[in-house]
Amino acid sequence: MVRVICPPQGWLELNLAELWAYRELLYFFVWRDIKVRYKQTLVGAGWAVLQPLLAMLVFTLFFGMLAKIPSDGLPYPVFYFCALLPWMYFANALTTATNTIVDHQRVITKVFFPRILLPVSSVLAGLLDLAIGFLLLLGMLVAYGIRPTWAIVLLPALVLLAMATALGVGLWLSALNALYRDVRYIVPFLVQVWMFASPVVYPASLVPAEWRWLYGLNPMAGVIEGFRWAITGSGSAPGTDLLASSLAVLVILVSGLFYFQRMESTIADVV
Amino acid sequence: MSEIVIRVENLSKRYRIGERQPYRALRDVLGDALKAPARLISGNGHPSPAQGFLWALEDVNLEVRAGEVVGLIGRNGSGKTTLLKILSRITRPTKGRAEVHGRVGSLLEVGTGFHAELTGRENTFLNGAILGMSKRDITRKFDEIVAFAEIERFIDTPVKHYSSGMYVRLAFSVAAHLEPEILLVDEVLAVGDLAFQKKCLGKMNEVAQRGRTVVFVSHQMNQIRRLCERVVLLDAGRVQMSGPTAEVIAQYEAATLAGGSRGTERAGEIQPKARFLRWAIVEPRAEQPNFVTAPGPVRVKFTVEARERLRMGQIGIALFTSGSDLVWAWVSEKFEMEPGVHDLHVAFPYLPLRPGSYTWDPALWDDQTELDHWACVPPLVIATENYQHHDDKWNGILNLPCQFSVAKGQQRR
Numbered sequence: 023m024v025r026v027i028c029p030p031q032g033w034l035e036l037n038l039a040e041l042w043a044y045r046e047l048l049y050f051f052v053w054r055d056i057k058v059r060y061k062q063t064l065v066g067a068g069w070a071v072l073q074p075l076l077a078m079l080v081f082t083l084f085f086g087m088l089a090k091i092p093s094d095g096l097p098y099p100v101f102y103f104c105a106l107l108p109w110m111y112f113a114n115a116l117t118t119a120t121n122t123i124v125d126h127q128r129v130i131t132k133v134f135f136p137r138i139l140l141p142v143s144s145v146l147a148g149l150l151d152l153a154i155g156f157l158l159l160l161g162m163l164v165a166y167g168i169r170p171t172w173a174i175v176l177l178p179a180l181v182l183l184a185m186a187t188a189l190g191v192g193l194w195l196s197a198l199n200a201l202y203r204d205v206r207y208i209v210p211f212l213v214q215v216w217m218f219a220s221p222v223v224y225p226a227s228l229v230p231a232e233w234r235w236l237y238g239l240n241p242m243a244g245v246i247e248g249f250r251w252a253i254t255g256s257g258s259a260p261g262t263d264l265l266a267s268s269l270a271v272l273v274i275l276v277s278g279l280f281y282f283q284r285m286e287s288t289i290a291d292v293v
Numbered sequence: 294m295s296e297i298v299i300r301v302e303n304l305s306k307r308y309r310i311g312e313r314q315p316y317r318a319l320r321d322v323l324g325d326a327l328k329a330p331a332r333l334i335s336g337n338g339h340p341s342p343a344q345g346f347l348w349a350l351e352d353v354n355l356e357v358r359a360g361e362v363v364g365l366i367g368r369n370g371s372g373k374t375t376l377l378k379i380l381s382r383i384t385r386p387t388k389g390r391a392e393v394h395g396r397v398g399s400l401l402e403v404g405t406g407f408h409a410e411l412t413g414r415e416n417t418f419l420n421g422a423i424l425g426m427s428k429r430d431i432t433r434k435f436d437e438i439v440a441f442a443e444i445e446r447f448i449d450t451p452v453k454h455y456s457s458g459m460y461v462r463l464a465f466s467v468a469a470h471l472e473p474e475i476l477l478v479d480e481v482l483a484v485g486d487l488a489f490q491k492k493c494l495g496k497m498n499e500v501a502q503r504g505r506t507v508v509f510v511s512h513q514m515n516q517i518r519r520l521c522e523r524v525v526l527l528d529a530g531r532v533q534m535s536g537p538t539a540e541v542i543a544q545y546e547a548a549t550l551a552g553g554s555r556g557t558e559r560a561g562e563i564q565p566k567a568r569f570l571r572w573a574i575v576e577p578r579a580e581q582p583n584f585v586t587a588p589g590p591v592r593v594k595f596t597v598e599a600r601e602r603l604r605m606g607q608i609g610i611a612l613f614t615s616g617s618d619l620v621w622a623w624v625s626e627k628f629e630m631e632p633g634v635h636d637l638h639v640a641f642p643y644l645p646l647r648p649g650s651y652t653w654d655p656a657l658w659d660d661q662t663e664l665d666h667w668a669c670v671p672p673l674v675i676a677t678e679n680y681q682h683h684d685d686k687w688n689g690i691l692n693l694p695c696q697f698s699v700a701k702g703q704q705r706r
Contacts, residue, residue: 025397026390028389050428054419057411128405131378131383287385
C-alpha cells in the first residue's frame with residue numbers, strides 16, 4: 023500500500039475507497055453519539071419521546087386550539103406530531119453536524135481520519151430518536167383510529183431526503199464554522215426561520231398556489247408534507263414539489279461535499 | 294539494505310502567522326468579503342501585508358527504511374510535529390511530496406477522543422477505532438490492553454472518575470497495542486509515573502525490535518538514545534543533520550549550548566607572547582575533531598604558537614560541563630619551548646563522561662605569568678553510548694559501564 027502525500031490540488035478528491043475503509047470508525051462515532059447523548063440524563067432515552075411529545079402539546083395548544091390554524095382535517099396532535107418527527111430530526115441533525123468539527127477540534131488536530139465521518143455520524147445518530155418517535159406515532163394513530171395508507175412505505179425515501187438535506191447543509195456549515203465561529207450562533211436562528219418556512223405549524227395548502235414552486239425548493243417542505251400525506255393520507259401527494267426538493271437537495275449536497283472536501287485539507291490548521 | 298518506506302521530497306509547509314490563533318470572527322473578514330466574496334468561503338484569502346507567513350518546514354528531504362527507528366529532534370518550533378502531522382495526513386504540505394509505504398499509525402497524543410462519560414471499556418474501543426484499529430483487533434487485544442494499564446477493576450467505570458494516572462495508563466495502553474507497519478510517535482512518553490514510563494519504554498522497544506518502522510519525536514535525549522539508531526535534527530524547518538544517534542544528539546546539544554560558534558581555528562586577536570591556536574582530538578579518530586564517539590583511550594592535542602622562547606612554560610587545563618561546573622583540572626610540569634608552533638598532547642586512559650558537551654579551558658603560563666587562556670571552541674562533545682539510567686533525571690556526571698551479577702552469599706550467623 024503506497025500513499026502519496028502532496029499539496030491539495032483541485033476540487034475533486036473524493037476518495038470513496040477510503041471512506042469504505044473507515045466504516046468501522048463511522049460506526050463507533052454513531053455509537054458514541056447515541057451513547058453519550060443520554061448518559062447522565064435523568065430520563066435517558068425517554069427524551070427521544072418527550073421532546074417531540076412536549077412540542078406537540080405546545081403546538082396543539084397554541085397554534086391549534088388558540089390560533090385555530092387549519093390542519094387539513096387531521097386531529098391536531100397527529101397533525102403536529104407527523105411534522106415534528108422529521109422536523110426535529112432534521113433540526114437536531116443540522117445543529118450537531120454544524121458543531122461537530124469544532125467540537126472535535128482536539129481529535130482532528132491529532133489523528134487522521136476522513137473528516138466527513140463526523141457530520142455523517144451526526145446525521146446518522148439522530149435516526150434512533152426518529153425511530154423511537156415513530157413507534158409513538160404508530161400508537162397515536164391507533165388511539166385516534168387513523169389507518170395509515172399504503173404510502174407509508176415511502177417514508178424511508180422521505181427520511182433519506184431529510185438526511186441528505188441535513189448532511190448537505192451540515193457539510194457547508196460545519197466547515198464554515200471551523201473558519202468562523204459566528205456560524206454557531208447563526209444556526210439556531212436559521213433553524214427557527216427554516217421551521218416557519220416549512221409546513222410544521224401549518225399545512226402546505228395554506229401557501230398560495232403561485233408560490234408553491236418556490237416553496238417546493240425548500241426540501242423540508244416536501245419532506246414534512248410528504249410525511250403527513252404518507253402516514254395519514256391527508257393533503258396532496260407530493261409530486262412536482264418533491265422533484266424540485268430533490269433537485270435542491272442534490273445541489274446542496276454535492277456542493278457541500280466539494281466545499282467540505284476542499285476545506286478538509288486545511289481544517290486541522292485553522293480549526 | 295531494506296526498502297524505503299518513507300520518502301520525503303522537498304517537503305514544505307507554510308502557515309499563515311496567526312493561523313494558529315483560535316478562529317477568526319466573521320466581522321474581521323466581512324469587509325474583505327464584500328470586495329471578494331469567493332474568498333470568504335475558501336477561507337484562505339491572501340493575507341494582508343501585516344500578516345506574513347511562516348515556513349514551518351522548508352525543503353525537507355528524508356528517507357526511512359523498513360525496520361528503522363528514527364528519532365526526530367530539534368528545538369521547539371523546529372518543525373518536528375508538523376512533519377509528523379503531514380506524514381500522518383492530519384494536515385497537507387504546501388509544497389513537495391511524501392510517499393509512505395504501509396499502514397501508518399500515529400500517536401501525537403494519548404487518549405485522543407476519550408470521552409469522560411464513557412467507561413474504560415467503551416473508551417478503549419472508541420479510542421482504538423480512532424487510532425485506526427479494527428473492532429476485531431481491539432476485541433482480540435482487549436484483555437492485554439486492560440492488563441497492561443493495570444486497571445482491571447475499573448474497566449467499567451466512566452473515565453471521568455479515574456485518577457489522572459489511571460486515565461493516562463489506559464490511554465497509553467490502547468496506543469501501545471496499535472500494530473501499524475509504520476508508527477509515528479510524538480513525545481507521548483512523558484506521561485505517568487516513573488514505573489509506568491519505564492514500562493512504556495519497554496513496550497516501545499519491543500515494538501521497535503519486532504521490525505516495525507518507527508519515527509519518534511522526543512526532547513528526552515536518553516529516550517532517543519535508547520530507542521533510535523538514527524536521528525534527524527531539524528532546525529527552523531530544515532534538516533540540519535542526519536546520522537548515527539550519538540553524533541547527532543551530541544551535535545544538537547553542543548549547538549544549543551555553545552550558542553552556535555563554529556570552527557576549531559581560533560580567531561585572530563592581539564598577539565601575545567604565546568597563544569593557543571586550536572585543539573583537536575587525536576584519538577579515537579572521528580569524523581569531527583571535537584567528537585568522542587567510542588569509549589576507550591582519548592588523546593587531545595592543543596596547538597600553541599610561541600613567538601618567543603618560553604623558559605618556564607606550564608599548561609593548566611580545566612574541563613567544564615556546559616553548565617560551567619568543573620569536571621576535572623590539572624596542571625603540567627614546567628617545560629621549555631622554542632619559538633614556533635607546537636602540539637601539546639594530553640592522553641587519558643578513558644573519559645568517563647556522560648554524553649553531552651563540555652568545554653576545555655586551557656591556560657598557558659611562563660614563569661608564573663599567564664600568557665593565554667582559552668575557553669576552547671568548538672566544545673568537546675561526548676557522543677558515546679549512555680550506560681546510565683534511561684531517565685534523564687537519574688543521570689549523573691559520570692558515564693561508566695558496569696557489570697552486574699547476582700551470586701549466592703553466605704548466611705551470617
